[in-house]
Amino acid sequence: MPDPAPTALPVDEARHWSRLMQMAELGAIPGPSPEDRGVNRPCLSPLDREARRLLIRWAGTVGLTVSIDEIGNLFLRHEGTDPSAAPVLSGSHMDSQPNGGRFDGIWGVLAAFEAVQAIRDAGIATRRPIEVVAWTNEEGGRFAPGCMGSMAWAGIEPPSAWDAVTDTAGTTFRQALDEHLAAEADLPRRALGPTGGPSGRAPHAYVEAHIEQGPLLEAEGLDIGVVSGIQGSRWFTVEISGKTDHAGTAPLRLRQDAVQDMLRAITALNALTHDPADVLRFTVGKVEVLPNSSNTVADTARFSVDLRHPDATVLMARGDAIAGVVQAAVRHCRATVRERFHALPTTFDPRVPEAVERAAASLGLRARRLASGAFHDAQFVGSVCPSGMIFVPSRAGISHHPAEYTSSAQLAAGTRALAATLLDLAQS
Ligand SMILES: [Zn+2]
Structure with missing residues (x-):
């Protein structure tokens, strides 16, 4: 029997979309139509915690192990047949802009989650562990700058660097983080940083799925953006x-x-x-x-x-x-x-974009390489391990706004490409 082709991974589009819409209820901004509802879910807020708890509940039903680090980064681990192997890491962020959309960030977390579930549903045992990650405060909407979670994880700044940063209500980042960690005191802790997980090894690779937030893929009628770097x-x-x-x-x-x-x-x-x-x-x-x-x-x-x-x-x-x-x-x-x-600008290690390209081609998806105009957690994770990103089209290129939209089918295509990429990397 040959190995199952990547097309065999049972990504469940309806389940995936339903989870995304459940998350969109947490901080929902009403809109003129169901397609134009937004999200306001500030980092380290009660809504952010509710969204994390929902994800953790789902992780429990799938059988993933949960842990958090000292800046609140959340990890959901699928064990590998070699638990000491360097894990493959995939995710994004769950916080939003104050007048944000339903897809920026959260889709990358749920895509990684669905990809891992599809691999497990297919009965495939991966050699490497795969960890789904939700980075703390990517947006910088409540506490600037953004990407604090991934920067602290990558060792670029210690978490204490932002102790005195305040939100508009005068709450400091330290106060919000301490409150958050107290509320999540029941969750197992892992050490901050690339080697903080159970493998004790820096990740083999990191793949972040994200909406494009620009107009290129839609204008060119493409399914997948293979991100070569970030300005x-x-x-x-x-x-x-x-x-x-x-x-x-x-x-x-x-x-x-x-x-x-x-x-x-x-x-x-x-x-x-x-x-x-x-x-x-x-x-x-x-x-x-x-x-x-x-x-x-x-x-x-x-x-x-x-x-x-x-x-x-x-x-x-x-x-x-x-x-x-x-x-x-x-x-x-x-x-x-x-x-x-x-x-500084990031050029991704070619191994991850090449894996994404292979995955897209194996699924018959139309893809092109592009550079990201927006910054992402992958920029900082890329300083630690080979990294890359998968973009899906954004309607009219709009994001950071309730009108941000990508269809269920377009997201599922991106998640299939992610699942095939993660499987490829986790078996290497
Ligand atoms: Zn984002």
């Missing part, structure tokens, strides 16, 4: 400090108007980041003005800068120039530039 990001906060004045009485020549200097700074940054090839991404997405009154000259203006590029040299050079360009642009106020987050 780098640098985030800054620029603060312009001037002097408040009455809008009716203060002559313009005597003002230190923070808004006017902010406009000069942003205009100069537009020139700095101009890229005729349209590869560089420069965004000012958040602006705060104080006192934010229509008849008062602002004394403070604060804005965010999000800079991304797949080439580390360009990312470093343009990012390093930001402070100088801002200082040269402001005319009447003082400016400070602070870097809040920094992730």
Whole structure:
């Protein structure tokens, strides 16, 4: 008897979709139609815990072993015939953006779960263990920056690095994490880091399934994106400090108007980041003005800068120039530039994208290689073990919004590709 072909893995589309929709109820945002309902599930919130408990209940019925680490990363382990072999790791995150969709992150966790269940349902014993992971705080929506769980796991920062980070209610990350760990005190603990699992070995490979969050796959009529790497990001906060004045009485020549200097700074940054090839991404997405009154000259203006590029040299050079360009642009106020987050571009070890490509081809799925424009946990996990990602199409490229949508059939295709990839890696 030949080994069963990957097409034989019994991924159950209806079960998979039903689980996704049950998760979408936890933090549901009502929408104009059933296809436009969103999710608001902040990390380490009671809703986040409810979602984790639901997943843990399902894991119990399937027979996976649960453990968590000191930053709340959740692991569900399918044992291998060689329990000491380096495990194959697959998952994503369960938190959402405040006005987020039903698929970003959570699909990658449930896809890994369904893939493992399909392998078990097929009666296949894998040589390597397979672990499903849900990383803590990928989105950075409640506590910035994102990807804290995977960064701490990969040893890039200790969990204590974010102790003082606060959410808008003034709760610190440390308080939220301690509360969360107390609520999950009944769950077995594992040591933080790549060798913290029962195998005591760093993962053999990591595969993250995720919606594309961009328009390419849909536009090209494809099923699968084989992700070759992730562009780098640098985030800054620029603060312009001037002097408040009455809008009716203060002559313009005597003002230190923070808004006017902010406009000069942003205009100069537009020139700095101009890229005729349209590869560089420069965004000012958040602006705060104080006192934010229509008849008062602002004394403070604060804005965010999000800079991304797949080439580390360009990312470093343009990012390093930001402070100088801002200082040269402001005319009447003082400016400070602070870097809040920094992730270098990642090129995935070719072994994982090649395994994804083989899996997609064996299932007759239409696939192409692409780089991820958004950052993901795989960026940090990739510094520890060979990693890669599987994208499925996002309707109109929309994400971080209730209109985010991928059909049940498209998700099931991605999960079949993931299952075949995990099986391939777990038998090697
Ligand atoms: Zn995500």
